[in-house]
Amino acid sequence: MDKLQIHGGVALEGDVRISGAKNATLPILAACLLADGPVIVSNVPHLQDVTTMIELLGRMGVSVTVDEKMRIEVDASTIREHFAPYELVKTMRASILVLGPLLARFGQADVSLPGGCAIGARPVNIHVAGLQAMGADIHIENGYIKARAERLHGARFVLETVTVTGTENLMMAAALATGRTVLENAAREPEVVDLAQFLIAMGAKIQGAGSDTIIIDGVERLHGTSYEVLPDRIEAGTYLVAGAITSGRIRVKNARPGHLDAVIGKLQEAGADVATGENWVEVDMRGRRPRSVDIRTAPYPAFPTDMQAQFAALNTVADGVGTIIETIFENRFMHMLEMRRMGAEIRLEGNTAIIKGVERLTAAPVMATDLRASASLILAALIADGRTEIERIYHIDRGYEAIEEKFQQLGARIRRTPG
Ligand code: EPU
Numbered sequence: 001m002d003k004l005q006i007h008g009g010v011a012l013e014g015d016v017r018i019s020g021a022k023n024a025t026l027p028i029l030a031a032c033l034l035a036d037g038p039v040i041v042s043n044v045p046h047l048q049d050v051t052t053m054i055e056l057l058g059r060m061g062v063s064v065t066v067d068e069k070m071r072i073e074v075d076a077s078t079i080r081e082h083f084a085p086y087e088l089v090k091t092m093r094a095s096i097l098v099l100g101p102l103l104a105r106f107g108q109a110d111v112s113l114p115g116g117c118a119i120g121a122r123p124v125n126i127h128v129a130g131l132q133a134m135g136a137d138i139h140i141e142n143g144y145i146k147a148r149a150e151r152l153h154g155a156r157f158v159l160e161t162v163t164v165t166g167t168e169n170l171m172m173a174a175a176l177a178t179g180r181t182v183l184e185n186a187a188r189e190p191e192v193v194d195l196a197q198f199l200i201a202m203g204a205k206i207q208g209a210g211s212d213t214i215i216i217d218g219v220e221r222l223h224g225t226s227y228e229v230l231p232d233r234i235e236a237g238t239y240l241v242a243g244a245i246t247s248g249r250i251r252v253k254n255a256r257p258g259h260l261d262a263v264i265g266k267l268q269e270a271g272a273d274v275a276t277g278e279n280w281v282e283v284d285m286r287g288r289r290p291r292s293v294d295i296r297t298a299p300y301p302a303f304p305t306d307m308q309a310q311f312a313a314l315n316t317v318a319d320g321v322g323t324i325i326e327t328i329f330e331n332r333f334m335h336m337l338e339m340r341r342m343g344a345e346i347r348l349e350g351n352t353a354i355i356k357g358v359e360r361l362t363a364a365p366v367m368a369t370d371l372r373a374s375a376s377l378i379l380a381a382l383i384a385d386g387r388t389e390i391e392r393i394y395h396i397d398r399g400y401e402a403i404e405e406k407f408q409q410l411g412a413r414i415r416r417t418p419g
Pocket of ligand 1: 023026093094120121122123124125126127128161162163164165166191305306328329330371372399
């Protein structure tokens, strides 16, 4: 298995172009199942999770073509099966996003139940309950969600917990249901809004995406369209923290500053000078050591759980003591244990990590356990003395496009070695 080798100690400087958002691309590709004509999706990031979603659609008989610019054309008219097998769902939980579209458009879906996950239990009960409220007949059989419906009908549904993919599944299903669906306590993430805009471009009637109440008036059919995916705010945030942790200066281009408010606020608290333009953000530490920050993760627009690990890395070398509280996933602290092996001073109490910044981390062999944990280990390695080797980096390829190239461009000494 490939490894990443990183020699720490370089203050990163320069510009980096942000790719399309993974967590918008995945629901948008699933939503292509709803269209009765070909759809073209652009600004798609070249990532393992995107390849998995394409494979999933392909297995169903959907025709998918990808050009050299990662523009993807999806035509669901050739579909043969309405089935998401365990072997794909177990590698990518976001496969659950085909459940709503398959059921709404074809009246049936057999989707494997996602199993355990490195960051928490992550059940899908709200996805299922919402579809049942819309008239679906759903049974769990042999590890599969077997869903059937003549035609879904609109419903008023209160999501018991704010869930991103749950909101997306229900919004997609409601787009082709009869009558009005009102989703209360909906997720407000920019990726939910991007999916809503994509559905609207296909002819859906949706109001309120981006607020906690989304109103969907079902239509008879959705048509093909062309759509450009929004930039990845988590990738952008990760590079901004790289600038801060190495006391450097990094500008992320092709970003949406408005989606990064909570992250930018914390970078400023850490002592960074932050400048923004229409589609860029720049962080400049002017050679200073960052200050510790307190973080509490919560649904958008609060601080994202997907940036928690990166700020934990920042706190390990910051001046002072910082507390990190993870409220979304119960087991998202595996990176803390690896960072301790690099000399970080971290105390864990349930969902709280208390991190006392040290002057320097030292290189150590470490292991990535999930996507954002991997990113945080790269950040820690960038500031550690010596050569850090990170194993199991397939996690990083699920969510960060061309990560070594992008970091090399900023001056980092990073390379991939075949294992
Ligand atoms: N939850 C339930 N029941 C459900 C659904 C969710 O109890 O039916 C709980 C979860 O267990 C969790 C909370 O609700 O405690 C929120 O989870 P959510 O459903 O919002 O997570 P998700 O939709 O599975 C998406 C992103 C994650 C990101 C979370 C939170 C995609 C494809 N994935 O996951 O991204 O961390 O929202 O913002 O959009 C990543 O990119 O690294 C990643 C893990």
